[in-house]
Each structure stands twice: as structure tokens, then as C-alpha cells.
Amino acid sequence: MNAVILAVLLMLGLSISRVPVVAAIVVSAIAAGLSSGMDLQTTINSFEAGIGAGASTALSYAMLGAFAAAMAQSGIPQFIATKFLGASADAGKWMLFLALGLAAIMSQNVIPIHIAFIPLVVPALLGMMTKLHIDRRAIACVISFGLVTTYMILPVGFGGIYIHEILLANIELAGLAVEGVNIFEAMWLPALGMCLGLLFALLVSYRDPRSYQHSEEHHSNTHSEQINLKPLLVGAVAVVLAFAVQLFTNSMIIGALSGFAIFSLSGVLQWRSVDDTFIQGMRLMANIGFIMIAAAGFANVIQDTGEVTTLVNATASFVGGSAALGALLMLVVGLFVTMGIGSSFSTVPIIATLFVPLSLQLGLSPLAIVALVGTAGALGDAGSPASDTTLGPTAGLNVDGQHDHIRDTVIPTFLHYNIPLLVFGWLAAMVLSS
Template identity: 60%
Template sequence: MNAVIAAVGIMLVLSLCRVHVVVALIIGALAGGLIGGLGVQGTLSAFNGGLGGGATVALSYALLGAFAVAIAKSGLAHALADKVLALVGQQDREGAGALKWLLIALLLSVAIASQNILPIHIAFIPLLVPPLLYVLSKLQLDRRLIACVLTFGLITPYMFLPVGFGGIFLNEILLANVAKAGVDISGVNILDAMLIPALGMVFGLLVAVLFSYRGKRSYDLARIEQRERLATDYNGLSLLVAGVAIAAAFAIQLWLDSMIIGALVGFVIFSVSGVVRWKEADGLFTEGMKMMAMIGFIMIAAAGFAEVMKATGEVQTLVDGAAGLIGHNKAIGALLMLLVGLLVTMGIGSSFSTVPIIAAIFVPLGLQLGFSPLAIVSIVGTAGALGDAGSPASDSTLGPTAGLNADGQHNHIWDSVVPTFLHYNLPLLAFGWLAAMVL
């Protein structure tokens, strides 16, 4: 059996059986390394060598967690919840319904903007979502719906709009690797190539919003109050400081391209201003880091898992094997290329890293099967994006979990991973295959 298929399969099965994701990643990596012929020492060496790849993002999340707790301490979360709840008045059905759609639209807009307009990626989630948990729970909004909304906003813009992170993925990675593999891309309009796959994402979002999670779901408000409504009162100064700290954190991140420094500057502003008392700073900092510890360790373990998969050399074997099965059938060829992309991305956790791996084989294969340059770009781009939603190791699922699980009431696998896999990967497979056939 191919080591990549075995490792990803073991990791997913264990995760679905509620084995902790970090444990599932380690066991999956060990199994994949052994099946791939690395041996115990070779597997451990590759795994340890890859751990550093996730350390930067893990530390970023730990500091963002500390910053988020400081924001809660300032009373901003309390003020935001009070203000939004006031809009509902007596919680009549019409008012609650309007507020529900307003919050969904707000979160969707911010998530989209985080990829293209204000490219801060997932940094906004631990800061914006936890303060809204009280309101979301009062409205009995299903957090699985919010996970789907956030994941849509984190993925669809970069796979369709060539601005911000989309400019990196579409122009510097997708088109560059397709051209490097021998396709003339001079006449390719990237929007035309990725429009149909992007519509698949829109279809999945509509199903989640209008059908799957439209019902109400109850959460323990006391647990949310304990975590998020830390400040019993607030004043204009504390809210002003919170606003300045958030603006400074985002500005620093955009300037230095560092979530670590941005979050650190924001926390320091709270400490210096006195909103967070100096003697309380250490405790708050530790509490915030603990809140994000799970996400950080998953990211670190995922980096080690991905390194083992690469070290086995069987990612390339998987791609070559799929090419050998295709023969001259375009329909089967498109489907197998998309499925391989799904497997590779779910294991590595990064669509940006998947495209260079699969393009080297799939582009010449696409030419051999008679696909147009536009169709080849669409196939490779969709194959890369597949698996970003629904991967336990992807920041497109870890990010939403980081915000929605601030009070411990949102399971990463069953509330983020499974819903986003079903609502986005399945439509992407269908719409990506359709694009390959018609372009």
C-alpha cells in the first residue's frame, strides 16, 4: 500500500474515533514512515526535522491567545455582546433572525477580506470570534455553520481572486508551476479557469447556511461567561485602549509580516496602559497561551507529519501511480488527479505546498490527454485547493476552531473538520471535474 494513503487514512480514522489529533498525526506519521521504508529511526528523524516548520505559526497562535484574553479583560467582549444583544431587544423572532444574518455576513466579509483586502489570514479569528460567542449562543446559532462560513472565506478568495494571498497562490504558485511544466499560459485567464471550482465552494456554503445547519443549537452560556465576560464593567478608556491595541497589532503584522510581533505589541499596549495590571499580566498571558495550546501543537505535529510524507518519496509514487491508471480516458483522468490532490493536501495541510508536487506530473499528463491549457490550470488549481477544507492539520479548519472553541464547546474534528469536508470537498470534486470537462 502507498505510504501516503496509509498514513492519511490512519490519521483520519483515528481522528474520527476521537483520538486526539496530535496523537493521530504522530501515529499516522510513524505508520507511513514504516510502510514507506524509512524505518523507525528514519521516520523519527524526518518527523523531528519537520517540527520546526509549524513552530512559527504555533507561537503566533499562542501570543494571539494571550492578546485575546487581554481584549476580554478590557471589557471589549462584554461591550460588544451588550451592544449586539441590545439590537435584538426582547429577542423577538424577526429581530433575532435579522441579527443572525447580520453576524453571518460580518464574519464572512471579514474572512474574505483577510485573504485579499487586508491579508492577515487567520490572525483575526482569535480576536474577533471569541467576543461574539456569547451573542452567537444567545441566538442559538450552530457553530458548525460559523466554521463553514469562516472556512469558505479563508479558501475561496485565494483560489479565485488574484489579489493578496490569491495573487501568491494563483500567479506565483499555480500559473508559475504549470508554465514550468510545459504549458503556454499566455492566453489563460485565471478567473475563467477557477470560476467553476469557486462556484462549487459557493454551492457548499449555501447548502450549509440554508439547509444543514439552519436549526438552533444550544450551548452552555455559563461557560462562555466564565471565559469571555471577564470584565464586569468597562469604560471609555479601556475600550479605546482595546481599539488602539487591535489596530496596532494588525498594522504591525501587515508591516513586518509577523503575527508574533503584532500580537506581542498589542499585549504590551494593554499592559503599559494599565487596562491589564502589571501583576496580572503573567497570569493572563499564561491563560491565553493555554487557550491556544491545542491548535499550536496540532500545527507543529502536522509539520512533522508532512515532512515524513515527503521523506518517504511516495507522494511522487502516488502521483505516478494515478497517471498510470488513467490511460487515455479524460473523465477518469480528471477525477483521479483531483482525488490525488485531495489526499496530498489533507496529509500536508497546505494547498500552497501541494501544487508544486502534483504539477510536475499532472501537467504533462493533461497535455497527453488533450486537455486545454485552461482546463489544466483548473485541474491543478482545484486539486491543490481540495483537502484544505476538511483537513485536521489545515489552518483553514484550525483557525475557526481556535475561535469557536474558546470556551471548550466546539470539537475540532466533528464540528470543524467533518462539516467543512462534506460541504466543500465534495462540491469541489464535482465542480472541478465539470470544469475539466467543459473548459
């Protein structure tokens, strides 16, 4: 069996069996190296060489956790929660879906902080979600939709990076001129598939109420009549400063640290409790950080095996001259590669050099090739245990230990987004080549 397929299936199987995700990633990376012909020491060296790439991201999320812990004491999230509770249960649920969906969309462009908003907002809303009996799997689907669909189709912020600097740039490097290609025309069908997946999740799969235990330790008091103005003002200043510093320095670490400093220096956090709050917040995001570090090592092993090229070559030999079968199998290959690596941004440079020549050989049009590579890269981003698109929602929804990463985030987002992306990505390749 191809090492990429073996590693991804093993990682998913171990994760579903409740093996810790970090352990599942490490074991799967070793299995990938050994099955590809690498010896154990070479595999370990490759893994360790790759983990450094995830260190910056891990520290960024740890700092965000500290900022989130300080933010929880400002009263801003609790103040927002009272507005949702002021509405009826059904209206409050849909208002929450809309608010978090818009926050996820704007986190990609208007205020490009990606998943940084999740630990700042979601944990303080858990008490309100519990009172409204909202199924947290629906929340995970809403947030994942906003994160993925936005960068797929809107060439602004992270979408601009994905579309122009990664997708189109790597397709051009692979030998296909993309000047004049309309990205909306290429990607609107895959984006439609994402929309249908979201609607099915909210209206069918997770429409029924779901009960969670109420924990005073993690759920804020959203009924408080007393609003302390100073923490609210300090919190607002801290948020604005953190976002401004991040945009200016392009560093999530420095931005989060700046926001935390405002809470400390203003007196909202008592000086004797600053260290405890900081450590508590870092602990909140520790799991996601270690998973991102392990995922970077896994990605490096996958690339060093050379098995992605082998997988694509086997696909080319199997399909013969069938454009329909070739497009479908390339999407499936993209799904496996992205689920293993955990990032569409890292997947496209790997698959573009292989998919473009094969697509040209099959007679696909430039628009169809852009749609195919763009969809193949995004496939698996929602649904991978190692993707920040799934790790982010889990980090916010599992603060009280009642939201399982695999069963409540990974599997729901995989089913509701990767299946529609496969169907509508293939349909786009066929329609745009006709």
C-alpha cells in the first residue's frame, strides 16, 4: 500500500480509537517512513527536522490562550452572551450561528487573525450554548465553513494568499499560464458544495437539542445585571491593540502578548494572579500546539518519502485517458495528502507540480485545472485531525471537557464538507472543460 494512504488511514484509525492525536501522528509518520523504504533512524531524523516548522504556530496559539484567559475576566464575552440570551431559544441559536459564521469569515480578511478569535470568544459562550441546548457539532461546522470557504473563493486576506501566492503561483510554476483566470468562475461550484454541507448540518444532522452538563468553573454567569465598565473598556482596548500589533508586525505572538500586557498593566488582572492566568491560558491551547508541532513533522516525513509522486503516477496509469476518472482520483489523492499534512496551504505546492501536467494530458481546461487543484488542496482541511480548521473549534468548544476532537469536530466536518467538495469539485472540473 502507498505510504501516504497507509499513514493517513492509520492516523485516522488510531484517532477514532481514542489514541491521543499527537501519538497517532507520530506512529503514523514512522509507519509512512518505514513502509516507503526509509530506515527507522532516517524517518526519525526527518520527523524531527520537520517539527521546528510548527514551533512558531504552537507558541502563537499558546499566547492566544493566555490572552483569552485574560479576556474572559474583562466581561466582554459575557456581555455579548447576554444579548443572545435576551432572544428566544430558537432565535438565539440562529443569531449565534450567524455571529460565529461571520466572525470566521471576517477572520480571513477584514481582521485577518484566522482562528485566533475562537479562544477569545467561544469559551465564554459555552454557558449560553448549554442553556439553549445547542449541539456543539453544529458550531464546529459553522466555524469550519467560514474558515475554509472564505479562503477558497475570496481573494482577500488569507484568501489572497491562498489564491494568488499559493494556488495560482504554483500552477503557473507547474507550466500552465493562469493570467486572466477568473477565480470565482473556477471555484463557485466547490463553494456551493460547502454551502449545501453547512445547510445539511444545521437543518438536518444537528438540528435537535443536545444537553451538556453546566459547569460554573467554565461557564460564565451570563445573567449578571452588574456591568463593570472599566474591564469592558480595557478589554476593548486590548483587542484593538492586539489586532493592530499583529497586523503591523505580522506576528500573532507579539499581538497576543500586547493584549495580555494591557490587562496586566491596567489592573484588570491583579498582579499576583498574572502568572496563574497566563499559565492557565497557555494550558488551554497546549494540546492544539503540540498537535501542530507533530503535524509539521508528519508532513516532512510524507514529503521525504516521495510517495505522493508515486501515488499520482499510479493514478495516471490507472485512468488511461479518462478525464472524468482522472479528475475524481486526483481529488481523492488531494484529500489523503491534505488530511495527512493538515493544511491546504502546504498541500497545494506539493500536488500542483504533479496534477497540472496530468490534467493537461487529460485535456482539462485552465479553469478546470484551477478548480481541480484548488479543491484538491482544500479537501481534508475540514476533517483532518491535524488541521487548525478542526483544532481551533475544538480548542474553544472543549474547554469544559465535553467536546471530543475526533467525534464532535473531525468526523462531522469531514462528512459535511469533504463529501460535497469531492462531488462539486469533480462537477466543476467536468463543466469547465466542456
